[in-house]
Amino acid sequence: MVLEQLILNGIIAGGIYALIAIGFSMTYGLLRFLNLAHGSLYVVGAYLAYLFFSLGMPIVAAFILAVIGGAIVGVAMNYSVYKPLQRRKSNSLIMLLASLGIFIFVENLIIALFGAEVKTIRTGPIIQGMDFFGAIITQTQVIIILVAFVTLLIVEVFLQKTKAGKAMRATADNKSVAQVIGINVERITTYTFALASALAASAGVLIAIEQNLEPTMGLNVIIKGFTASVVGGLGNVRGAVAGAFLLGLVENIGIWFLPSGYKDAIAFVVLVAFLLFRSQGLFGRKE
């Protein structure tokens, strides 16, 4: 019973990590730097949902609007900061610092707008979970898993089958060649940012409903999303998904054997192990 529960908890955590890690991986593939501000979009999504929900909207409408809002913020971020920097041929360290700046800016902006205290989105009374193969799961968690899986499926189909998706992968693979064969790299970058940001925002909304929200919630999730995408092979979307679920499971099953204070440490051990022994990640290619 305990093991089933831990596995289920791992899958739920993995679903959230996956939504973050995919976007992280996609923007890395395109711009070749660690976009720390990706965590801000998770926070922005959560707070937008909170805002719309507290204005009296039904939670589903709040969710959709927050995801769209997240996508717009992500695209705006690219146009206002990353694009001008790229035009000046800034190296990836400068881009990294800029993204850190955005991350801190957004955190403080949210403190200024909403206050530093913890907020809650309560869609109803707290109810007992349901039994699921010996483990207990709540309605919200079922929704998290469903949303995560459906989204992952849609993204996969989009990237593999559609023209825009193929163009995104081509651009991530080699920007110059993509440009030569007539792909509008600029437009594809915008699409990628919109998609990656929407995914991060959706993860933020799900966590906001399931747990609660605070301005500093982005940091932990960036670390986990980053770890998952490194484990999966940076720039590789399928790898990011696999890495996310691996991380969620290892973390949650690991604390059965170790004191639970080491939960985060387990994540870092996985990260370091991959960097040392398989730096290209699960599905990555050696460069």
Add this chain to the structure above:
Amino acid sequence: MKAIHIIGILILAIIIIGGAAVLMGSTDNANLVQPIKVGFIGPLTGDAAVYGLPAQNMVALAVDEINAQGGVDGRRLEIIYEDGKCSGANSATAMQKLVNVDNVEVVLGGFCSSESLGAEPVATQNKVFLFSLGSSSPALTGKSKFFARDYPSDATQGSVLAEVAYNDKAWRKVAFIQEQLDYPLGVYNAFSSRFKELGGVVVKEEFAPGITDFRSILTKLKAEDADALFIATQTPAAADRILKQLTEINWKPNILIADAISGDPATVQANAEILEGALAAEFGIDENNPKFRHMLDAYKNEYGSEPPYLSYAQIEYDGVYIIRDAIEAVGYDGEKVAEYVRNLDGWQGASGSITIGQNGDRIGGHLPKVVRDGAVVLYSG
């Protein structure tokens, strides 16, 4: 072109001469107009901001009152607020800044025990007095002669709860979930040492601050089959998440909570069902104390609502007045103020009569409480 240059030079000259005149004119009565600067360290962002922001308001209120009465020895009292973020490292940095940049002699804070533990070494090295308004970790007892607090140590909170749990409730095994910070650790140490002494067993799982998913930790503790679950978090927000997830995994244990949780009416009310019968030990308030009543009214007048966490509010309010009395008695000197506060005996404030021992702790303790219908009331067996 030339005219513009001349005008520019003239303006520059006026600024320089004027500035110099202002500076020279102010030197002879500088001490009279310059305010007394006192530092403040508390959690102004993060989960613990629910304490830090009201603490900031309460301190500001007391300072306004003092300044309206003519200040301290004719000088205005001014507080420089720094964010300790409930972390030792951030508080040490804040303390460095207060000591080196603002040259303060006294700092009010930290609020979190981690903040006080982080800032204390810097205070001691620089002979600056650190006066905590809320840190309760037993690890701070007798830490330095430059540290004191007008809040009692958690040593009594832990032992009071251990005795009720073992003797009255006949619980023999308690599962303990503890956030990895100094205040919850202090509660754990005090509780488990007394509970084990009595013959009980304590199994503990820790979690890092910032963790929001407790399901696997709770699943592990549930499998221990203990008589009760003790929840010791730094903030009500973390406890709220734990309580919610307890309901979700269908676990309804007997519960003990640290006073940071029982002291938050919103959390207790929101989780009234699962907390019914939960035990706590609190450092209480006396609503009949006229100084306490005055504090409540003044706060309501200024901010439009009652202050949250009344047992902390009274401490913060008193702390500012103790510092005023100390500076008036011995002058603005960290070492002398520290000496004065350590000898405080029967000082009357909003939190009642305050006596501080040579180990820097307020003398007095916690009383056992129980949650009934979403309210925390005195435990009567």
